[in-house]
Amino acid sequence: MPRLESALVRLLGPQRVLTSPDALLAWECDGFTVHKSRPRAVVLPESTAEVQAVVRLLADAQVPFVPRGAGTCLSGGPTAGTTAVVLDLSRMRRVLRIETADLFAVVEPGVVNADLTAAVKHLGLHYAPDPSSQTVCTIGGNFAENSGGPHCFKYGMTQDHVLAALVVLPDGSLARLGSPAGSRLPGSVDLTALFCGSEGTFGIATEITVRLCRDQESVRTLLASFATMTAACRTVGDIVAAGLVPAALEILDQATIRAVEASVYRAGYPADAAAVLLVELDGPTAVVGEEAAEVRAAFARNGALRIEEATDPNERKRLWKGRKGAFGAMGRLNTDLYVLDGVVPRTRLEEALAGITAIGAKHGVLMTNVFHAGDGNLHPNISYDGRDAAATARTIAAGHEILQLCVDLGGSISGEHGIGTEKLDHVRMMYDAADLAVMAKVRAVWNPDDRCNPGKALPSRSACAESAKWPAMTARILRDEVRP
Amino acid sequence: MSALGTAKTFVADDTAAVATFLGTRPARVRVRSGGSRQLRLPEPGDATVLDLSRLTAIVRLDGPDQTCTVECGLPRADLDAALATCGLELPCPGGGTLGGLFASDPIGASTFGGPSPRSLLLGMDAVLADGTPFKSGARVVKSVAGFDVHKLLVGSEGRLFVATRLHLRLKPAPRCVQWFCRTGLDVAAAIDCLRKLQQEPVPPAAVQLVRAPDGSCAVQGRFAGRAAFVAEMLRRHGLPESAPCWRDHLDPPTHGEVVGGATLVGALPVLSSHLPANASLLWQGGGRFEAALPDAISADAFLHTCANGGVSTLVVHGAPERRGHGTLRDDGHQRLQDGLRRALDPHGILV
Ligand SMILES: Cc1cc2nc3c(=O)[nH]c(=O)nc-3n(C[C@H](O)[C@H](O)[C@H](O)COP(=O)(O)OP(=O)(O)OC[C@H]3O[C@@H](n4cnc5c(N)ncnc54)[C@H](O)[C@@H]3O)c2cc1C
Ligand SMILES: Cc1cc2nc3c(=O)[nH]c(=O)nc-3n(C[C@H](O)[C@H](O)[C@H](O)COP(=O)(O)OP(=O)(O)OC[C@H]3O[C@@H](n4cnc5c(N)ncnc54)[C@H](O)[C@@H]3O)c2cc1C
Numbered sequence: 124m125p126r127l128e129s130a131l132v133r134l135l136g137p138q139r140v141l142t143s144p145d146a147l148l149a150w151e152c153d154g155f156t157v158h159k160s161r162p163r164a165v166v167l168p169e170s171t172a173e174v175q176a177v178v179r180l181l182a183d184a185q186v187p188f189v190p191r192g193a194g195t196c197l198s199g200g201p202t203a204g205t206t207a208v209v210l211d212l213s214r215m216r217r218v219l220r221i222e223t224a225d226l227f228a229v230v231e232p233g234v235v236n237a238d239l240t241a242a243v244k245h246l247g248l249h250y251a252p253d254p255s256s257q258t259v260c261t262i263g264g265n266f267a268e269n270s271g272g273p274h275c276f277k278y279g280m281t282q283d284h285v286l287a288a289l290v291v292l293p294d295g296s297l298a299r300l301g302s303p304a305g306s307r308l309p310g311s312v313d314l315t316a317l318f319c320g321s322e323g324t325f326g327i328a329t330e331i332t333v334r335l336c337r338d339q340e341s342v343r344t345l346l347a348s349f350a351t352m353t354a355a356c357r358t359v360g361d362i363v364a365a366g367l368v369p370a371a372l373e374i375l376d377q378a379t380i381r382a383v384e385a386s387v388y389r390a391g392y393p394a395d396a397a398a399v400l401l402v403e404l405d406g407p408t409a410v411v412g413e414e415a416a417e418v419r420a421a422f423a424r425n426g427a428l429r430i431e432e433a434t435d436p437n438e439r440k441r442l443w444k445g446r447k448g449a450f451g452a453m454g455r456l457n458t459d460l461y462v463l464d465g466v467v468p469r470t471r472l473e474e475a476l477a478g479i480t481a482i483g484a485k486h487g488v489l490m491t492n493v494f495h496a497g498d499g500n501l502h503p504n505i506s507y508d509g510r511d512a513a514a515t516a517r518t519i520a521a522g523h524e525i526l527q528l529c530v531d532l533g534g535s536i537s538g539e540h541g542i543g544t545e546k547l548d549h550v551r552m553m554y555d556a557a558d559l560a561v562m563a564k565v566r567a568v569w570n571p572d573d574r575c576n577p578g579k580a581l582p583s584r585s586a587c588a589e590s591a592k593w594p595a596m597t598a599r600i601l602r603d604e605v606r607p
Numbered sequence: 608m609s610a611l612g613t614a615k616t617f618v619a620d621d622t623a624a625v626a627t628f629l630g631t632r633p634a635r636v637r638v639r640s641g642g643s644r645q646l647r648l649p650e651p652g653d654a655t656v657l658d659l660s661r662l663t664a665i666v667r668l669d670g671p672d673q674t675c676t677v678e679c680g681l682p683r684a685d686l687d688a689a690l691a692t693c694g695l696e697l698p699c700p701g702g703g704t705l706g707g708l709f710a711s712d713p714i715g716a717s718t719f720g721g722p723s724p725r726s727l728l729l730g731m732d733a734v735l736a737d738g739t740p741f742k743s744g745a746r747v748v749k750s751v752a753g754f755d756v757h758k759l760l761v762g763s764e765g766r767l768f769v770a771t772r773l774h775l776r777l778k779p780a781p782r783c784v785q786w787f788c789r790t791g792l793d794v795a796a797a798i799d800c801l802r803k804l805q806q807e808p809v810p811p812a813a814v815q816l817v818r819a820p821d822g823s824c825a826v827q828g829r830f831a832g833r834a835a836f837v838a839e840m841l842r843r844h845g846l847p848e849s850a851p852c853w854r855d856h857l858d859p860p861t862h863g864e865v866v867g868g869a870t871l872v873g874a875l876p877v878l879s880s881h882l883p884a885n886a887s888l889l890w891q892g893g894g895r896f897e898a899a900l901p902d903a904i905s906a907d908a909f910l911h912t913c914a915n916g917g918v919s920t921l922v923v924h925g926a927p928e929r930r931g932h933g934t935l936r937d938d939g940h941q942r943l944q945d946g947l948r949r950a951l952d953p954h955g956i957l958v
Contacts, residue, residue: 306918
């Protein structure tokens, strides 16, 4: 066994250091399956001290490393190159402290998002950011990705809910960011907010302090179906223009509805509708009642075909079932699913969706759309056969055009899934060399020799194999398409 | 009075002018927008003042999208007036110009878990100390592309880069607003009142505790939303209606100092027990506080007790050499903060 691996085993024991190719298979990619690579080794630390010890060892050996939570990322963030060691944090899953009076919790990074809410539910509390992957993904991954979710329209992204963190820096030293009283310490800039969304390239968070929210007195969930996508989007515009701030505003297109209805996630959505709009309102009972009436009026004004309202928790679960299971249902349409993530100003949703449909038709790909309409955050999804090089290439090419469309409409290439390896080629659609140089300077303050999750989040000019690997992989796939 | 009144000044009209000026490699530069905070900053010495007060355009106000882009010298009051015409608001407290407000972030959020300048800042155009223009973030309400360099503006006090334009998130103006002010409380009763408000699923839109030098306390702020909800909240918490009442900051007593920090409601009893009898305290619902102390000796004693209790505090208003004194920070945090300053302004031009 090489020296480094032996030293890791001495530190953590043989059960928590994985090196055999078979054992490493489960870590070869995340939810973005286009880029695959088996790491050099995977280690499973159980405490901050162990993370520090491993990172120090790797620093001495000048070996790159990649933090990983549940691996549900959809942009290749936790996928490691062959020379890197993965620090899998899923065993650090203790809720360390719950403060009901001051409304915060301190957790280890491997705590699963939904488990945190489950741990405080009996206290009438919850953790607000709710990625659709919340039953699996971890708070550490959410923090590193600045994850969102359906309820972020009202409650904000992860960045709005993380107050403080303990971070192991790439040299093995510790930094405490923020405090329970606020993510920005007085007399300082907000390092907690800066870390959030840094995609594992700034260090490893080993303790995270998050805000807890009181459960609302009343929740009402409404679903309306429409004959056109335009009508659904206009309804969203009307609801927002009326000054309402629903907890969630989600749209599913016809292809998604049909996929859902043909799957185990069947929710009774009308399969002939061009779109369904799911609206969730929460707050004091009387307020929610008034708001529901206004939402219904907006549905009616825009010619809703059918309106349903959940009258009990089971009904509410049913209405959400199709939305929450949408990615699973789409996964059945082919062997692979490419989940895209782009943002447009909410007022340009209709234009964006028309453009996306045209791009799908041009490349002959099977496209479905499910999205956070309130935020203008689109998720066009392409179902394809990853074993077919040409189909994969068409999928990537369509994705590229869709992201360019989002940028052209004044939006962003990612609303919540991050850049990872997937979008290294797209970042220049938004930022020029000067913008990227500033970001690289900021990263170098945390991660001076770029050993912490190298080759992610920012396109690199470095000739280092780790950094060049992923764009090269995409280029190879695209080249395959033009081969006879 | 600081030397700013007599300092050399360069008045910029747009981003290009800022870049050109910084490109001439001035030795030291103090950024100023409205200028209302300059007395709280270290003395600028021989620095040239970069005056942004002419950058006053609302570049874009997209009502239906609830976002806007503004130049940094725009007075907050002018933006508020424009937003009122389309039923929107920038839901964070603070005055001066937008650039000054975001760069100094003197108040943070005005209620428990409420929006702060940081959460409302979507992106920016800025210029590095060496004159290189760059941008960060986006103008849409959600974007996780690249690192959030723009969030570094908040609290940077003009020391990292010069922002010229900000992309901001807006919110619908509430249908009904009612201010409240409950006076004549002792500290324990005021904290009890805050505790109850904190546990509301929909807390007040703004809330603060004000302790006068005689020890008497007031809890004041406003509820916002539908009329029936607002009325019910005031009734439930026994909060008397009042005219608008809000304090952004405390004035220092003659020869005295203002110490700023952040703390949770839970730590307020201990914090206030360490204040000398004749000190005043202003605690904002987002966690930030200011304490006005009669002299530097009592300020030092207070800083010391706060540090022992793990509460981060510093002198925010006092003699020039005392400003910033007392900051308690973790070594790793300090190293990162210093590193950012060196990385973005290696020659220490921005003071
Ligand atoms: C079906 C499905 C639905 C999804 N829905 C949503 C959604 O609604 N909203 C949304 O935002 N995302 C969504 N995602 C994407 C994904 O779940 C999120 O990005 C999530 O935050 C990743 O968490 P994870 O624990 O799986 O992290 P991983 O995938 O393991 O890692 C993600 C990134 O975080 C870094 N990282 C992990 N832990 C740490 C740590 N402790 N310190 C520093 N860096 C760390 C990794 O290096 C990597 O770059 C979805 C994914 C799937 C598969
Ligand atoms: C009349 C009045 C009186 C006030 N009195 C007090 C008081 O006594 N105590 C108190 O705490 N607050 C006070 N405030 C509030 C305080 O000044 C706020 O911080 C205000 O938001 C600052 O705005 P400004 O435009 O005046 O900022 P300025 O004083 O111009 O700048 C504030 C800080 O931000 C930096 N800065 C400004 N613009 C930029 C930019 N574009 N890019 C990068 N950095 C920038 C400056 O270098 C400086 O460090 C007062 C405000 C007003 C309007």
